[in-house]
Amino acid sequence: MAQSTNFSKAVRYGLIAGVVALSVSAIGMVETFDVRDIITGVLTLGQLLLFSTALIGGYFSWKKGEGVTPVGALLRGLVAGLLTAVPLVFLIILTVLWPDIRDSFVNVTPALINILTFDQGTVTGSLILLVVMGVLGVIGAAFDLLSERIQKPLLYGLLWMLGIGLLSEILLLILRPYSPRALLALLFGDKGITPATAVVIFVLAVAINAWWTARGKEAAERRRIARPPSTAKQLRRLNIGLLIAFILILPFIMGTYLTEVADVVGTFVLMGLGLNIVVGFAGLLDLGYVAFFAIGAYVMGLLTTQGDLGIGGISFWAALPFSVIAATLAGIILGVPVLRMRGDYLAIVTLGFGEIIRVLVVSDLLKPYIGGAQGILQIGKPQILDFVFVQPEHFYYLILAGCLLAAFVSWRFRDARLGRRWMALREDEDVAEAMGIRLVSTKLMAFATGAAFSGLAGAIFASRLSSIFPHSFNLLISINVLSLIIVGGLGSLPGVVVGALVLVGLPELLREFAEYRLLLYGALLIVTMLLRPEGLWPSPVRRRELHESQMEHISEDETEEVHSLA
Amino acid sequence: MALLEVNNLHAYYGNIHALKGISLQVEEGEIVSLIGGNGAGKTTTLRSISGLIPPKPGAITLGGEDLSNHKAHELVSRGVAMVPEGRGVFAKLTVLENLEMGAFHRTDKDGIIADLNSVYELFPRLAERKKQLAGTMSGGEQQMLAMGRAMMSRPTLLLLDEPSMGLAPVLVEAIFDTITEINKNGTTVLLVEQNAHMALQVAHRGYVLQTGTIVLSDSAKELQRNPMVQKAYLGIE
Numbered sequence: 001m002a003q004s005t006n007f008s009k010a011v012r013y014g015l016i017a018g019v020v021a022l023s024v025s026a027i028g029m030v031e032t033f034d035v036r037d038i039i040t041g042v043l044t045l046g047q048l049l050l051f052s053t054a055l056i057g058g059y060f061s062w063k064k065g066e067g068v069t070p071v072g073a074l075l076r077g078l079v080a081g082l083l084t085a086v087p088l089v090f091l092i093i094l095t096v097l098w099p100d101i102r103d104s105f106v107n108v109t110p111a112l113i114n115i116l117t118f119d120q121g122t123v124t125g126s127l128i129l130l131v132v133m134g135v136l137g138v139i140g141a142a143f144d145l146l147s148e149r150i151q152k153p154l155l156y157g158l159l160w161m162l163g164i165g166l167l168s169e170i171l172l173l174i175l176r177p178y179s180p181r182a183l184l185a186l187l188f189g190d191k192g193i194t195p196a197t198a199v200v201i202f203v204l205a206v207a208i209n210a211w212w213t214a215r216g217k218e219a220a221e222r223r224r225i226a227r228p229p230s231t232a233k234q235l236r237r238l239n240i241g242l243l244i245a246f247i248l249i250l251p252f253i254m255g256t257y258l259t260e261v262a263d264v265v266g267t268f269v270l271m272g273l274g275l276n277i278v279v280g281f282a283g284l285l286d287l288g289y290v291a292f293f294a295i296g297a298y299v300m301g302l303l304t305t306q307g308d309l310g311i312g313g314i315s316f317w318a319a320l321p322f323s324v325i326a327a328t329l330a331g332i333i334l335g336v337p338v339l340r341m342r343g344d345y346l347a348i349v350t351l352g353f354g355e356i357i358r359v360l361v362v363s364d365l366l367k368p369y370i371g372g373a374q375g376i377l378q379i380g381k382p383q384i385l386d387f388v389f390v391q392p393e394h395f396y397y398l399i400l401a402g403c404l405l406a407a408f409v410s411w412r413f414r415d416a417r418l419g420r421r422w423m424a425l426r427e428d429e430d431v432a433e434a435m436g437i438r439l440v441s442t443k444l445m446a447f448a449t450g451a452a453f454s455g456l457a458g459a460i461f462a463s464r465l466s467s468i469f470p471h472s473f474n475l476l477i478s479i480n481v482l483s484l485i486i487v488g489g490l491g492s493l494p495g496v497v498v499g500a501l502v503l504v505g506l507p508e509l510l511r512e513f514a515e516y517r518l519l520l521y522g523a524l525l526i527v528t529m530l531l532r533p534e535g536l537w538p539s540p541v542r543r544r545e546l547h548e549s550q551m552e553h554i555s556e557d558e559t560e561e562v563h564s565l566a
Numbered sequence: 567m568a569l570l571e572v573n574n575l576h577a578y579y580g581n582i583h584a585l586k587g588i589s590l591q592v593e594e595g596e597i598v599s600l601i602g603g604n605g606a607g608k609t610t611t612l613r614s615i616s617g618l619i620p621p622k623p624g625a626i627t628l629g630g631e632d633l634s635n636h637k638a639h640e641l642v643s644r645g646v647a648m649v650p651e652g653r654g655v656f657a658k659l660t661v662l663e664n665l666e667m668g669a670f671h672r673t674d675k676d677g678i679i680a681d682l683n684s685v686y687e688l689f690p691r692l693a694e695r696k697k698q699l700a701g702t703m704s705g706g707e708q709q710m711l712a713m714g715r716a717m718m719s720r721p722t723l724l725l726l727d728e729p730s731m732g733l734a735p736v737l738v739e740a741i742f743d744t745i746t747e748i749n750k751n752g753t754t755v756l757l758v759e760q761n762a763h764m765a766l767q768v769a770h771r772g773y774v775l776q777t778g779t780i781v782l783s784d785s786a787k788e789l790q791r792n793p794m795v796q797k798a799y800l801g802i803e
Contacts, residue, residue, distance in 0.1 A: 417670075424667055427656040434616070434650060436642030436671040436719065545658045545699065 014083025017057025040189025058140025081137015288354025296458025327455020489535025657701025
């Protein structure tokens with residue numbers, strides 16, 4: 001059995017996991033994340049990050065169907081786990097041999113070494129680390145020995161436990177005003193959830209998932225089929241109604257801090273909806289999207305500020321149309337010269353456009369008019385009669401209204417003739433033209449609509465913060481927005497919201513991420529492309545395109561009737 | 567008056583004089599074939615007619631109207647449908663969606679559904695595969711789809727660019743049978759083809775194009791008998 005003695009895979013994945021573990025340690029991630037407890041006194045986020053490398057390395061160390069015996073599989077896991085620990089042990093030894101290591105590697109702190117050695121000193125600590133990583137590797141390898149019926153509930157339970165632990169701080173923030181102190185003390189430790197809570201969540205999640213796969217799913221499916229279409233429609237309406245009601249009362253549940261976060265997420269959702277039209281619907285890759293956001297914000301700032309730079313000094317509501325129109329015009333002005341460009345060339349030019357706007361804003365040339373690096377202060381707040389929008393909760397509803405409007409417009413456009421034109425344009429420009437589609441107006445409509453939403457987002461952004469500075473409008477915003485619509489699913493409206501929650505909301509809530517946000521983006525984009533190239537919540541067209549072979553049974557209702565003619 | 571009239575048409579690619587003043591007519595109800603070797607200017611002629619290469623004023627008239635100022639996308643609503651070389655179907659859309667796209671400029675829902683059914687009659691294969699992604703079909707099926715899609719705009723004049731390219735002989739035969747059928751249903755066809763043998767079999771008249779000039783024009787039957795055509799294009803010594 002030549003195959004069963006072949007450990008090359010275990011060695012390869014073990015080393016990869018080791019390098020990953022070493023990198024996340026040496027850049028300071030493990031230490032930074034160590035302050036967040038997931039399960040009080042048992043597991044921190046830093047440890048989770050560190051140990052998951054060995055688990056995953058072990059999981060990949062062998063594959064079913066290669067003639068590997070169970071014992072062989074566990075052995076491979078052990079090898080992978082030990083190899084994961086080896087680079088870390090080297091790091092520990094290195095700190096002893098070379099006390100000045102921090103001159104070169106700033107983040108290799110004594111605290112990090114304490115985490116790696118479990119506070120047990122160099123020798124004992126290294127040994128413990130080797131053992132722990134080895135065991136984790138074995139567990140990772142053993143996971144694939146289980147049947148899928150056991151794997152899924154286990155994974156589900158683990159994810160719920162870790163997820164709730166990770167978000168315990170936020171849950172506490174929400175629950176505190178409503179719940180008795182004693183109950184909270186029982187559920188949550190100083191930081192994170194208590195071990196008992198963790199076990200309860202795990203068991204519950206496993207049980208629910210096991211029941212669902214065994215019985216519930218089938219029963220629900222049977223009920224769904226048995227339901228007459230009218231009831232199904234009513235039910236769907238009811239669900240949407242409940243969802244809207246939930247979104248409306250959310251600020252009262254969440255409190256000021258979380259509402260603030262929701263405002264940031266909402267601003268990105270609004271921008272995402274706009275960029276989704278340009279990139280997702282029409283297939284025009286725009287990397288300078290932040291320019292329209294900046295234009296919307298600056299027009300709002302200049303028109304409503306009480307400061308020296310103010311022109312007009314009009315109210316928020318009077319200035320809002322100007323912001324949107326200015327951004328729309330900028331969208332058309334950008335659109336005209338790039339009408340004949342495609343793909344990469346278009347991306348480069350739009351990238352340049354975004355930079356031009358940013359450079360103009362900080363330039364000395366325009367400083368007397370728009371404030372240069374000092375920005376614009378004292379921007380007006382929206383006001384309805386005597387009620388002034390000040391709190392994050394107030395802006396929450398304003399942003400929500402903007403998002404709903406943008407989502408409604410996107411949805412109607414997508415299903416109208418214009419949406420068809422965008423789709424044809426995205427698929428093939430030449431053929432689209434041969435079908436009688438005007439490319440000029442189709443492209444300009446995409447740029448203009450996308451820019452309008454971004455301008456609206458910018459205007460609200462400026463008013464919410466009361467002051468704007470050029471550095472808020474850098475390339476990173478464009479990249480953030482693009483990343484979130486890709487992760488959410490290009491061309492999908494719910495995808496934009498999911499993408500914004502994952503890429504903007506999570507890092508905002510888990511403040512430790514802030515420094516590593518871009519790393520997280522990169523990692524998430526790669527993982528998404530590998531595991532779910534269609535995005536987290538894809539549009540039907542993209543899902544179909546990427547999973548054609550599995551589509552036979554679900555595409556019935558999607559393509560049955562002749563849709564959106566006329 | 568001819569449906570389509572081309573008078574002294576010139577076209578340039580940079581310094582290359584690709585079309586050196588060609589003239590041809592297509593009468594209503596005809597199938598006209600434009601045959602010629604590689605680089606003779608067949609596709610350039612079609613691209614000029616469809617507006618992808620702007621012609622000189624007066625060079626091309628459709629039903630008596632000058633086409634020099636018209637953009638490619640406007641031709642569809644004027645009753646001209648083009649099936650581009652290499653088929654050009656929307657690979658990531660389904661067959662049905664592709665066909666719907668062909669009727670893009672129309673708003674008569676009943677008429678579109680009727681035409682959809684007649685396209686399915688013309689190409690039963692498309693009806694079987696209406697939910698399949700166009701890009702996953704065979705070359706012949708994609709050619710059928712491209713032709714079906716062109717028919718969805720209910721054209722009076724159908725421009726076909728190399729419909730037999732890259733297809734198996736059996737399929738070529740089937741495609742040309744369909745061209746005859748489309749024509750019998752009342753659509754005028756201008757066909758550009760390297761496969762002179764098939765093109766002259768279905769056509770009423772033909773033009774032979776050589777390095778940007780028309781060297782011969784006659785009825786298809788006469789062309790098939792012409793010794794020069796036999797030697798150069800039909801492979802008969």
